[in-house]
Amino acid sequence: MAWVLHNPVVSAPIVGATKPHHLADAIAALDIQLTGDEIDALDAPYAPRLPTLLLLTGRHMPTVRSGSTY
Numbered sequence: 001m002a003w004v005l006h007n008p009v010v011s012a013p014i015v016g017a018t019k020p021h022h023l024a025d026a027i028a029a030l031d032i033q034l035t036g037d038e039i040d041a042l043d044a045p046y047a048p049r050l051p052t053l054l055l056l057t058g059r060h061m062p063t064v065r066s067g068s069t070y
Contacts, residue, residue, distance in 0.1 A: 001029035
C-alpha cells in the first residue's frame, strides 16, 4: 500500500478491507517512507500497458475539451 500511495498515477487505491486489521494496515502505510531502492525493486516487475478497452477495440478514447458538447 505504501508503494501505491507513492505512485502518482494511482489516484484512487482500492483498499478492499474485509477485516479490521486490513484497514489498520492500510492506514499505517501513510506513515511508511520507502527508500529509492525499495521503490525501484517494487517498480521492476511492472510494465506500463494501455487500458484493456483500447487494446480490445483498437480505438482511442475521445479527447474531452472544456466547453465541448459530445
